[in-house]
Amino acid sequence: MMTTLLTNARLIDPEALTETAGSLLIENGQIAAIGDAPAPKGATTIDCRGKCLAPGIVDLGVKIGEPGERHKESFRSAALAAAAGGVTTIIARPDTNPAIDTPEVLEFVTRRAAEASPVRIRHMAALTKGREGREMTEIGFLLDAGAVAFTDCDHVVSDTKVLARALTYAKSLGALVMGHPQEPVLSAGAATTSGKFASLRGLPSVSPMAERIGFDRDMGLIEMTGAKYHFDQITTARALPPLERAKRNGFDVTAGTSIHHLTLNEFDVGDYRTFFKVKPPLRSEDDRVAAVEAVASGLIDIISSMHTPQDEESKRLPFEEAASGAVALETFLPAAMRLYHAGQLTLPQLFRAMALNPAKRLGLPQGRLAVGAPADLVLFDPDAPFVLDRFTLRSKSKNTPFDGQRMEGRVIGTWVDGIRVFGGEA
Numbered sequence: 001m002m003t004t005l006l007t008n009a010r011l012i013d014p015e016a017l018t019e020t021a022g023s024l025l026i027e028n029g030q031i032a033a034i035g036d037a038p039a040p041k042g043a044t045t046i047d048c049r050g051k052c053l054a055p056g057i058v059d060l061g062v063k064i065g066e067p068g069e070r071h072k073e074s075f076r077s078a079a080l081a082a083a084a085g086g087v088t089t090i091i092a093r094p095d096t097n098p099a100i101d102t103p104e105v106l107e108f109v110t111r112r113a114a115e116a117s118p119v120r121i122r123h124m125a126a127l128t129k130g131r132e133g134r135e136m137t138e139i140g141f142l143l144d145a146g147a148v149a150f151t152d153c154d155h156v157v158s159d160t161k162v163l164a165r166a167l168t169y170a171k172s173l174g175a176l177v178m179g180h181p182q183e184p185v186l187s188a189g190a191a192t193t194s195g196k197f198a199s200l201r202g203l204p205s206v207s208p209m210a211e212r213i214g215f216d217r218d219m220g221l222i223e224m225t226g227a228k229y230h231f232d233q234i235t236t237a238r239a240l241p242p243l244e245r246a247k248r249n250g251f252d253v254t255a256g257t258s259i260h261h262l263t264l265n266e267f268d269v270g271d272y273r274t275f276f277k278v279k280p281p282l283r284s285e286d287d288r289v290a291a292v293e294a295v296a297s298g299l300i301d302i303i304s305s306m307h308t309p310q311d312e313e314s315k316r317l318p319f320e321e322a323a324s325g326a327v328a329l330e331t332f333l334p335a336a337m338r339l340y341h342a343g344q345l346t347l348p349q350l351f352r353a354m355a356l357n358p359a360k361r362l363g364l365p366q367g368r369l370a371v372g373a374p375a376d377l378v379l380f381d382p383d384a385p386f387v388l389d390r391f392t393l394r395s396k397s398k399n400t401p402f403d404g405q406r407m408e409g410r411v412i413g414t415w416v417d418g419i420r421v422f423g424g425e426a
Contacts, residue, residue, distance in 0.1 A: 002418060003027050003043040006379070012054035013369045014352035024053060026375040029417040034371060048379055051412060054351045055367045056088025056119075056376035057332060058358040060256060061178075061232055061304045063325070064090075064121075065396075066112055067105075068097025072397050073309040075109075078329060079117035081394040083422035085330040086378030086411045087305075089120040089366050091358070094131070095153040101126035101137045103145040110146055118421040119414075120366070120376070124149045127166050127177060133157040136166040139175055148362045149230070151178035154279055156214065158184050160221065167227035176362065178230040181214040181239065182206075182280060191320045192281045193266050201270070204320050208236040208287065211280065215239045219246055222253060230361060231255040234300055235283050237290035244299055254361050256302035257291050259328060259335045264288070264401060274315045274322035275401045278306070292344050295353050302361065303353040305332040309397030327395045331402050337382050337409035347382065375418035384410035 004026040011020050011034065025033040025043070039045050059082070065072040082090055092109070094100035100109060106125055113121035125147035129135045132155070139150060150170060156179075157163040170177050190206035192198040198205035215231065219242065222229050234243060234255045246253050260278050265285045269276045276282060283291075294300040308325025315322050328335070336354065339345040351367075359367030366376050390403040413423035 003040055004418065005039040005043045005045045006048055006053060007045060008050055009048035009053035009379070010050055011369060012052055012347045012351050014055065014348050014356040015368060015370065017346070017348040017352065019347060026415070026418040029375055031369070031371055031373050031375050034369065051379055051381045052347060053377060053379050054347070055355040055369050056378050056414065056416065057086050057354045058089040058091065058364065058367050059087045059305050059307070059329065059332065060091040060302055060358040060362070062090045062092050062307045062329065063095060063309060064092050065309060066096065066109060072311050073395060075113045075116040075121065077394060077396045079119045079121065081329040082119045083414045084394055084411060086333045086380060086414055087119065087329055088376035088378070088414060088416050089122065089359070089364065091148060091362065092121055092123045093153050094124050094126040094151065099126045099131045100124070101129050101131070103138070103141045106142060106145045106147060119416050122146070122148045122362070124151050124178065126150070127152045128157060128162065131155045133159055133162060136162065136169060139166070139169055140173055143173060143175055149176040149178050151232070154180050156180055156182055156184040160217070164221050164225060167221055167225040171225050171227040174228070176228045176230060178232050179218050181211050181218060181231050181234065183210040183213040186210040186213070187280070189320070190281060191277060192269060193283050195266070195284065197266055201272070206281065208238050208283065211236045212238040212242070215242060222251055228252045233257055233261065233280060233306065234294070235261040235280055235291060236287045240290060240294055240299060247299070254301040254357070255299070256304050257295070257300050258304055258306040259332055260306070260326060260401065262288065262292055262295065262303065263335050263338050268401065269319070272319045274317065274319055275326060275399050275403065277319060277322055277324050278326055279324040292339060296345055296349055301353065301357045303336070303350070304358070305329055309395055310399045311397055315399050325399065327393065327397055327400050329395060330393050331388065331400055333380060333411060334407040334409040335402065337407070340382060341408060375415055377415045378411060379413040379423070380409060380411045382409050384408060386410065
């Protein structure tokens with residue numbers, strides 16, 4: 001394998017929460033040295049020219065269209081978009097058609113991903129069969145087949161007895177369960193967050209309390225079963241105090257949020273642009289600021305892209321009828337740079353939430369800038385300006401809310417296992 005020395009880099013360490021100038025040596029697919037080590041004989045040297053070098057992003061909760069919706073996103077197109085966005089590990093959701101709910105389907109998608117993708121792709125499996133909330137899947141067999149977590153995604157398991165049974169079984173096997181904290185009846189059909197703005201626009205809405213109610217229901221079952229649990233998207237200020245209490249009381253819970261909920265708010269849907277329709281709906285500015293502060297403090301552990309490709313036909317509809325979701329693999333890092341340039345989060349804090357914490361939660365060795373860690377890296381310029389053109393995105397679907405917007409932050413190079421999978425010379 002190649003030996004590569006990256007010199008003159010601004011090293012972003014999410015474990016130590018530091019930024020330092022130095023070099024990084026890659027040997028045999030691992031980080032071999034950090035600091036001012038001389039280049040070994042025959043090593044390829046790359047001058048980073050003072051740009052930022054960080055662990056590759058570990059993106060928890062990516063929708064890929066295989067099987068069933070390959071026209072929206074394939075493993076190949078998702079992987080190319082990820083590499084261009086500095087995402088070196090994709091954690092794919094099981095909301096496919098059919099759902100990833102048997103070892104056979106999991107083995108199929110694992111094989112397809114390995115054949116098509118230059119980045120790492122790991123899969124979550126469905127918690128219940130068909131994601132229908134009636135009967136739990138064979139969690140043990142799916143763990144053996146390589147599932148890293150279990151989730152029904154945005155299909156909330158409304159039968160409390162079924163969820164309690166699944167959590168008890170997951171606890172006995174040490175499996176991580178990921179849930180969507182929303183009260184499903186209140187949330188049904190909602191396109192916006194309730195309030196004066198939604199009323200003025202005449203759009204169906206849901207109260208932020210639906211998230212708090214869903215959170216409290218799930219926490220009661222976690223307290224009863226002792227299961228290991230991750231809340232996929234905490235987007236409201238109302239859910240933060242009970243999250244803080246749950247962590248303080250020692251429950252094995254973590255929480256995430258999406259980059260869209262950290263960088264956009266409810267006013268962005270004002271002209272009925274369906275690219276801004278996501279699930280849960282965009283929140284108030286107060287909620288957005290509270291979520292950003294929770295990431296800074298570490299209360300919210302993980303930031304994800306929640307990449308959800310939708311075709312033009314499903315988005316070219318009246319706002320309340322259009323499909324939810326936005327692509328974000330390629331825009332994840334530039335969107336995160338908005339938080340950095342606003343002075344709300346430092347680069348080490350961002351990569352703690354985008355790389356280190358998701359890897360730690362899933363028991364993966366990635367996400368670290370440390371000797372012996374896999375050489376999954378992203379080299380980027382946080383200040384490089386550009387105007388986003390959605391038609392240049394590598395994803396098959398182009399449903400991004402950032403189309404036409406001025407952004408900062410360009411990926412220069414991406415490495416997986418020490419092999420460069422995106423970019424030319426720095």
